[in-house]
């Protein structure tokens with residue numbers, strides 16, 4: 001499942017990408033419906049006026065808090081979270097990450113991270129480096145909390 005979010009849901013877009021869902025943010029509300037249909041994306045919005053648009057699959061997000069927003073989307077759409085998909089996408093660009101040689105990131109990550117981590121990923125678009133570690137632990141904790149609701 002792919003998503004298109006209105007721009008007040010920027011934080012939620014990062015979480016959906018962390019979970020491996022292709023997610024884009026569209027500022028232009030007139031372009032939004034057409035794009036969602038063309039790219040087969042479910043629209044997520046806080047804007048109740050958006051519901052007058054028909055013909056596209058849309059979820060009106062109720063909460064202002066990203067944890068509750070994510071919980072609502074997961075429950076309402078029955079999303080299955082595959083741990084193998086975590087951090088597959090750049091959380092900023094929605095670009096698929098590619099493996100990076102450890103030696104190639106030496107100058108790009110903190111020394112402690114370089115010493116303790118073996119696997120690194122790079123965004124081909126913005127060159128941001130990702131690694132397993134604190135990010136993954138935070139995400140796992142967050143998911144456990146969501147599932148215990």
Ligand SMILES: [Zn+2]
Nearest residue numbers: 090093123126
């Ligand atoms: Zn990126």
